[in-house]
Amino acid sequence: MSASDEIIQKYQDGAEYDHGFVTDIDTIEVPKGLSEETIKFISNQKKEPKWMLEWRLNAYNRLQKMKEPNWQKPKYPKIDYQELYYYSAPKSFKDGPKSLDEIDPEIKKTYDKLGIPLEEQKRLSGVAVDAVFDSVSVATTFKDKLKDIGVIFCSISEATREHPELVKKYLGSVIPVTDHFFATLNSAVFTDGSFVYIPPGVRCPMELSTYFRINAQNTGQFERTLIIADKNSYVSYLEGCTAPMRDENQLHAANVELIALEGAEIKYSTVQNWYPGDKEGKGGIYNFVTKRGDCRGNNSKISWTQVETGSAITWKYPSCILRGDNSQGEFYSVAITNNYQKADTGTKMIHLGKNTKSKIISKGISAGHADNTYRGLVSVHPKATGSKNFTQCDSLLVGNKCGAHTVPYIENKNSSSEVEHEATTSKISDDQLFYCRQRGLNQEEAVSLIVNGFCKEVLQQLPMEFAVEAQKLVGISLEGSVG
Amino acid sequence: MINIKNLAVSVEDKEIIKNLNLEINSGEVHAIMGPNGSGKSTLSYALSGKDGYEAKGEINYNGENILDLNTEERAQKGIFLAFQYPIEIPGVFTNNFLRTSVNAVKKSKGEKEINAVEFLSLVKEKSQKLKIDKEMLSRPLNVGFSGGEKKRNEILQMSLLEPNFVIMDETDSGLDIDALKVVSNGVNAMRSPKRSFLIITHYQRLLNYIKPDYVHVFANGKIVQSGDWKLALELENDGYAKFLN
Numbered sequence: 251m252s253a254s255d256e257i258i259q260k261y262q263d264g265a266e267y268d269h270g271f272v273t274d275i276d277t278i279e280v281p282k283g284l285s286e287e288t289i290k291f292i293s294n295q296k297k298e299p300k301w302m303l304e305w306r307l308n309a310y311n312r313l314q315k316m317k318e319p320n321w322q323k324p325k326y327p328k329i330d331y332q333e334l335y336y337y338s339a340p341k342s343f344k345d346g347p348k349s350l351d352e353i354d355p356e357i358k359k360t361y362d363k364l365g366i367p368l369e370e371q372k373r374l375s376g377v378a379v380d381a382v383f384d385s386v387s388v389a390t391t392f393k394d395k396l397k398d399i400g401v402i403f404c405s406i407s408e409a410t411r412e413h414p415e416l417v418k419k420y421l422g423s424v425i426p427v428t429d430h431f432f433a434t435l436n437s438a439v440f441t442d443g444s445f446v447y448i449p450p451g452v453r454c455p456m457e458l459s460t461y462f463r464i465n466a467q468n469t470g471q472f473e474r475t476l477i478i479a480d481k482n483s484y485v486s487y488l489e490g491c492t493a494p495m496r497d498e499n500q501l502h503a504a505n506v507e508l509i510a511l512e513g514a515e516i517k518y519s520t521v522q523n524w525y526p527g528d529k530e531g532k533g534g535i536y537n538f539v540t541k542r543g544d545c546r547g548n549n550s551k552i553s554w555t556q557v558e559t560g561s562a563i564t565w566k567y568p569s570c571i572l573r574g575d576n577s578q579g580e581f582y583s584v585a586i587t588n589n590y591q592k593a594d595t596g597t598k599m600i601h602l603g604k605n606t607k608s609k610i611i612s613k614g615i616s617a618g619h620a621d622n623t624y625r626g627l628v629s630v631h632p633k634a635t636g637s638k639n640f641t642q643c644d645s646l647l648v649g650n651k652c653g654a655h656t657v658p659y660i661e662n663k664n665s666s667s668e669v670e671h672e673a674t675t676s677k678i679s680d681d682q683l684f685y686c687r688q689r690g691l692n693q694e695e696a697v698s699l700i701v702n703g704f705c706k707e708v709l710q711q712l713p714m715e716f717a718v719e720a721q722k723l724v725g726i727s728l729e730g731s732v733g
Numbered sequence: 734m735i736n737i738k739n740l741a742v743s744v745e746d747k748e749i750i751k752n753l754n755l756e757i758n759s760g761e762v763h764a765i766m767g768p769n770g771s772g773k774s775t776l777s778y779a780l781s782g783k784d785g786y787e788a789k790g791e792i793n794y795n796g797e798n799i800l801d802l803n804t805e806e807r808a809q810k811g812i813f814l815a816f817q818y819p820i821e822i823p824g825v826f827t828n829n830f831l832r833t834s835v836n837a838v839k840k841s842k843g844e845k846e847i848n849a850v851e852f853l854s855l856v857k858e859k860s861q862k863l864k865i866d867k868e869m870l871s872r873p874l875n876v877g878f879s880g881g882e883k884k885r886n887e888i889l890q891m892s893l894l895e896p897n898f899v900i901m902d903e904t905d906s907g908l909d910i911d912a913l914k915v916v917s918n919g920v921n922a923m924r925s926p927k928r929s930f931l932i933i934t935h936y937q938r939l940l941n942y943i944k945p946d947y948v949h950v951f952a953n954g955k956i957v958q959s960g961d962w963k964l965a966l967e968l969e970n971d972g973y974a975k976f977l978n
Contacts (some may be wrong), residue, residue, distance in 0.1 A: 377845050450864055572951060625887065627884040679820075680784070680785075681820050682820050682822055682876050684783050684784070684804060684820075685816065685819070685820035685822070686822075686830075686834075687803070687804040687805040688804055688805075688808050688813075688816075688892070689808060689830075689834035689837070689838075689890065690805055690808040690809050690837035690841065690894070691805060691833060691834060691837045692805050692837070693805075695833070698826065699822075699825055699829075699830070699833055700822055700824075702824075702825075703822060703823065703824030703825030703826075703873070705821070705824075706823050707824075711917050
């Protein structure tokens with residue numbers, strides 16, 4: 251079946267969200283609520299060293315004095331943190347899978363359904379996958395092959411045990427424990443996520459990828475990812491996310507930290523397709539994520555690419571701290587909101603080093619009753635002489651009931667730097683649709699073609715293997731948005 | 734091929750075309766000429782099924798009344814409208830658009846879709862024949878195209894889609910002599926006993942290049958006189974005034 255056939259079929263079936271199934275497995279859960287006991291339980295489950303537990307408890311203590319931020323555009327009902335579960339793991343993973351053969355067949359099936367087969371032989375060549383199911387990492391493929399060249403790619407839990415010196419040195423060094431409410435919450439209760447270390451001078455030969463899946467009910471997912479690219483190394487990393495359809499909202503509050511040392515480059519891509527809620531806006535994931543990269547060394551580069559199509563509310567600003575001289579930050583974003591979805595997303599580019607450069611390309615698409623906000627900060631500090639920023643924010647409206655907003659903050663504190671900001675807002679016109687349809691495309695195909703054209707600049711940034719997927723996803727996300 | 738009976742078309746409750754009757758047989762080229770505001774473009778939109786154009790009566794196409802079919806269904810059945818003002822779609826490469834369109838039509842007929850490599854050689858062949866610069870294909874659809882380029886692009890699309898019934902809505906407007914030749918050569922090359930054309934124009938000029946079988950004068954939403962090619966020459970000399978009362 252061709253891509254457009256699939257779209258039509260799905261449209262007819264009314265099954266807009268493809269990943270909404272629930273996997274029926276026994277899980278271990280902690281007693282409900284946020285407490286020292288919960289944190290100790292998590293740390294114990296992960297067999298963490300003592301310093302890690304102390305680190306978590308410190309965050310928990312700080313959290314007691316913090317308040318949830320409330321400045322964002324999309325508002326949400328108060329979250330009762332004592333009603334949430336902070337840990338959920340398939341029972342069969344009590345001691346963690348030793349090899350891929352030990353993985354529960356039910357979970358393997360889940361990932362197969364999602365198109366992420368875990369068996370290495372089935373993998374797309376050149377993509378290593380870390381799969382996170384609720385709170386635990388269930389498999390990391392190609393681990394041995396990567397080990398040969400010194401690349402560490404494992405779950406963060408394993409890293410705290412096997413590579414404590416690296417975790418101690420870098421964890422929380424980009425997003426301080428007390429950064430803000432959700433970052434601190436994550437620091438206290440984070441469950442799993444990926445850890446990547448690329449040694450000096452190594453160009454990681456394959457795409458590294460993590461696949462996140464929320465399965466259990468009433469469970470928050472607090473993933474933590476830490477990527478360190480040592481001097482003159484390169485890595486490209488991709489994360490994908492889905493969750494079952496559930497009527498209640500689920501919280502996903504991740505922290506992702508990237509560190510690029512001198513001459514290193516990190517390319518981080520996200521295809522986020524969490525359950526967006528139903529057509530009336532019931533249910534869906536609250537995707538409140540803190541992602542920050544630190545270009546710590548001179549001549550380093552960090553590039554964020556995100557395709558955000560899911561979640562009831564997306565609230566995140568993948569950012570770059572351009573500390574090293576001549577360092578570069580990039581942010582490419584496509585945020586699609588349909589039905590009652592809301593997004594408040596953008597980036598922060600903090601220019602600290604000399605001759606630093608940043609580029610922001612943001613494409614927001616609103617359809618249905620959705621509301622889409624770009625919020626961004628470009629801050630050029632007094633010592634960041636000779637720096638440059640270019641920002642382009644385009645919004646596309648589909649229909650008459652959606653909204654698009656652009657909130658750019660720009661600070662330039664020296665006279666030798668340049669900051670450019672361009673913004674456009676447009677609407678898919680009836681004439682464009684008529685033209686496409688007169689050439690034989692149906693309404694859905696026409697919208698998909700026009701929207702894909704609109705965000706092409708961003709989709710081109712994705713690794714090849716995922717660009718096609720993302721294009722399809724763009725079409726599917728906008729089903730039923732016109733007429 | 735096309736048999737229009739008692740066609741009335743309203744836009745926002747205003748009747749623009751009244752009681753139109755017209756039969757076009759396979760292989761025929763008909764020209765509709767008329768002054769501004771006579772409802773010529775409305776006719777082209779009604780035939781291609783644009784939303785908002787309320788039509789009553791019958792449009793029989795190969796024996797089937799297509800009044801209830803939507804735009805893409807009519808297009809897939811081989812009705813092609815060459816636009817007076819081709820629409821710009823930023824970010825969508827012309828090449829990609831053309832292939833998507835060709836495949837949408839193929840798919841509707843249950844034919845195998847054409848892959849990128851096959852398409853490239855097809856489009857190369859067609860554009861060479863039409864003397865159309867290939868460079869145009871790697872730019873976003875109609876964005877920044879000159880008037881002439883836009884119309885050439887319409888002709889290229891026509892030759893790729895190989896429709897049965899072609900409506901040309903003032904394709905000659907805004908064209909210089911060279912572009913006019915490209916357009917009319919393209920149309921002439923596609924004339925065949927199996928294909929019909931309805932050419933809508935203000936001026937007789939285009940009809941020097943594309944010789945129609947029939948000419949109809951369109952005024953106040955209906956055909957007020959029909960004749961052969963010589964009627965066009967008459968109009969050129971006398972103007973439309975005598976038909977407007």
